[in-house]
Amino acid sequence: MPANLSPEYKSAQDAFRRAREPPEKLECLREMLRTIPKHKGTEHLQADIKTRIKELTEELGGPRKGASRSGPELAIRPEGAAQIALIGPPNAGKSSLHARLTGSHAVAGPYPFATKFPLPGMLAYEDVQFQLVDLPPVSADYIEPWMAGTLQNADAVLLVVDLSDPDCVDELEAVERRLEEKKVSLLARIPGRTDTVLEVPPDGGSGGPPAENLEDPFRLRLPALLVASKADLYSDPEAELAAFRELAPDPFVSLAVSTETGRGIDDLGGALFELLEVVRVYSKMPHHPADMSRPFTLRRGGTVREVAQLVHRGLASELKFARVWGPSAEFDGQQVSGDHIVRDRDVVELHW
Ligand SMILES: Nc1nc2c(ncn2[C@@H]2O[C@H](COP(=O)(O)OP(=O)(O)O)[C@@H](O)[C@H]2O)c(=O)[nH]1
Ligand SMILES: [Mg+2]
Known part of the structure; x- marks a missing residue:
């Protein structure tokens, strides 16, 4: 049996990454499971694929009979040109921004965890619609267990930080670390269309190659835009943002906005259009x-x-x-x- 991932598997995996609709994703996952070379080196990946199939089957089947979980939708069906998730520490201003951009009635409040479930809304930019999804906060202490699942449908992230919060550098770092733990990486731009698929090196005939050498199809790589909120609290938001960027040298394109004064709000649609290379x-x-x-x-x-x-x-x-x-x-x-x-x-x- 060849140790390398077969071309059939690779094309199924490529199709999975391109797939947007859950039924299509499920179809691709089944094809991945069918075509993946079955040996020790792919055991982890096989298990991951099976887990995703189970999750998606449940998601598509609707609420199970007698299921413990009934309540708000955790997976938001993508609509418009792209789905963008609002992510950030508690009280960063995510819900206020969501309400301002989409006209939603997202609950904002001066206390953490006012937002408990994903809330979709649409933002129009010229003749394009973006779907923005407001989300609960991510902090060093806590991330919703379902957050990574919800992000499966996202095409990009608005990373919202409150520069007036003295801990904002650490908080941003915690957000990124938390996401990494959930196999979500944030990038400054969309990953290349021709990402090279790592080959599994030929195994010497015994046991197969270590699973680490397999490219993980479930690692999400999402382009992100850094949004510095509450710009109205500064006389010179640009200088404040520049100072912050010295301390948190992330590669993201950044924007200072205020939902109070509207500053920067009209630039967000265009920035997303650019980021997503629409x-x-x-x-x-x-x-x-x-x-x-x-x-x-x-x-x-x-x-x-x-x-x-x-x-x-x-x-x-x-x-x-x-x-x-x-x-x-x-x-x-x-x-x-x-x-x-x-x-x-x-x-x-x-x-x-
Ligand atoms: N001064 C100012 N306060 C804001 C702004 N945006 C949000 N806030 C306040 O910050 C607090 C947290 O906002 P919220 O949108 O709930 O943050 P979330 O937890 O990230 O969703 C609330 O008291 C808001 O009124 C802004 O642009 N300027
Ligand atoms: Mg909120």
């Missing part, structure tokens, strides 16, 4: 004007084939060619193949 594409039928009312959204580097898949599931495999107008077209109506990389505000006419 590309909007409008679809068009032959001999008809483009539908400019609703863009399809994908990530920078996305292709015409991916657009086809968004327009209609299964269309990608039947695509013959497309015509493009806009930033990626050399001339209006240029005929291109499925591999053509689209750009923001392209109009695409699919032929199949």
